[in-house]
Amino acid sequence: NHLQNANIINNIALIQYEFGFYSEAEQLFLTSTNIYKKVLGKNNRYYALSLNNLGLLYLDIDNYDKSEKYFIEALTVYQSVFGKENPDYANALNSTALLYLKIGNSAKTKEKAIEAYQKAEKYFIEALEKRKKTLGNKHPDYASSLNNLALLYRAKRDYLKAEKLITEANQIINLQIRQSIEFMSEKEREQFIDYHISSDFDVFHSFYLTKRKENKKLPGIVYNNALTIKGQLLKSAIAIRKSILQSGDTTLIQVYTEMNKYAKILTQEYAMPVLNRRSDIEELEEKVNTLEKELALNTKSSANLRWKNIRKSLKKHEIAIEFIHFDYQNNKKWTDSTLYYALILRKNYKNPKAIFLFEQKQLQKVMHRSYDTDEYNYIKKLYDPKSTKAQSLYKLVWKPLEQYLQNTENIFISPSGILNKISYDAIPYDTINILSDKYKIIYTTSTAQAVNRTSLFEDDIKNSVLFGGIKYDIKPEEMENISLHFRGLTKNTSQITETNLSNFQNLQEKRGIDSLTRNITWNYLPGTLQETEEIKTVLKRKNIKVKLYNYKQGTEEQFKALEKNAPSILHVSTHGFYFGDDEKSQENKDMIDKKVKFAYSENPLLRSGFILAGGNAAFQGKKIPDGVEDGVLTAAEISRLTFFNTKLVVLSACQTGLGDIVGNEGVYGLQRSFKMAGVDYLLFSLWEVPDDTTKELMSNFYENWFTGMEIREAFKKAQNQLKTKYAKVEGAAFAWAAFVLMK
Known part of the structure; x- marks a missing residue:
């Protein structure tokens, strides 16, 4: 009967409740409630809070009578202890209102539903008024009350009242996001957005796009929301870092x-x-x-652009497509559906148009890869014009948009959710042709880039650093010697400059985890040396300063040292990896079974990276000498480097564009880490890439770029060159479509 015991029991009950063990939680809540009552009496906050917890539990298991009993008693206690002008009293009012709303939604007769809705409205309105008075009309809890009252009006089909409330809540939440940048750390903002903000936007978008189609202005609100929330943590982190370093x-x-x-x-x-x-x-x-x-x-954030700024910047034959996804809430409850929409904008549009595309489970079914399907055959089925999978992909993702794309040349797209995994250029729109034959698709993290658009030509490039032809199999003691030499602590360079490639023949030539051997070894890639040597020749011909780090010189120490004097171009040609939780052959599970630390970290930025000199040792679990980098450069490490002077990073390796899909933040992997580091343009891959054709693609790209072409045009031409060359080869998209150029 001690108060401390009651607190412990209550906390355990909350954990059981959170995991859905309602029977166990019920007994624990009842025990803690009785202890609070015996030790402190009825008139105290602990007792009232415990009563409220019981009310919520019974509400979840649809025991409405018991839920009502405990909510009403909790209200009485809060009023007695604090009076009515108190946030806790407002919270209890809100809980009681939610009970009556649920009773109304499940009522079997119209009369009972009306009676319950009337009670819910009374309590929701009082809760709203109390929160406004005690917390102010800009507080997240006040916005939550607006959403709850709107949900009641949605249940009653009174959409005009609901729209007014939701629109006010939408304004408050946008204000909260802008203000959070000024006083919260990145971790605090992440928690704030995850726990308080993301679901609010799901509520807004569920209502705006499915219940109020007749209001043509609402897609504009959704578009502005997308510009605000997509990549919000990434945008603010980059802005703060840039502001500091340039201050x-x-x-x-x-x-x-x-x-x-x-x-x-x-x-x-x-x-x-x-x-x-x-x-x-x-x-x-x-x-x-x-x-x-x-x-x-101590840093100022920049103002968010709005959809009208983008419309003003678009040219006559250009379109901006902002893809969004959200968990769907119908008029009565949350569903298990995640909906995808495209928000389309042209220069002559009065408002953006919102186009429904698909439910997430539909696209997941199309993109499903069975364990016994290798990468080549998976990509072939997904993008081959004659494949039923490819046809289904087109019907879900692009066909609903076609009627809006007449007389279009440039299309700015900003993917969302699992749409980040798609190569749009390779999507076929009939049994012969693909989208890149018809449109120029420009990949962006946000269509706001259509406003601040920039070009990149050879004249913008001052110097470059290339990594390729790297030796991955170096003993830890030799790695220590190389590290000491790099730090100027030894003069022994005989082993470091050796570049004998005679022992690296007839080895697998894929630049990703498919090439890992059973003893966890990354094989040498001869094409990466040829690729970087050819690029070096192109750049030197244009009098661009070039430094190539190959064989044992391509160390992690050498890479990290570049941030002191970041080059204009940073080209990395090596093995890349991403260990996700998606269904993929057997490699991921094998790495976890073999206790490879990079495969099972909770942080997705530690499960993505690329391999530099000596990287095999760390993958094989060998001890790396103190003070020596392990040769495995993870996305987490890159995110803490500074490359704001780097115009282009080329990740000429497998899966460098993949990562965990995290809410509205997009892809957590190498592409995110280099964006955080401050690079302008990023060239990355969506799947396992073959060594030979990747070398060919990259060589063509640099040759094109350094003949005076703009970077996007040069890359598109390089893709087209391979597309033409391999036009008669089955699954040709595997060779040319993996790479994406994004600003």
């Missing part, structure tokens, strides 16, 4: 440097098994959090 403020830069130091330590620790990590992890996390908040307070 010239030595104090701010010092704070940033200190924060980055601790963040890099945490990245190293997160890559280790939990039991092997330092004991002060939480302390380090708090240091980073505090320093990030200090930086946020």
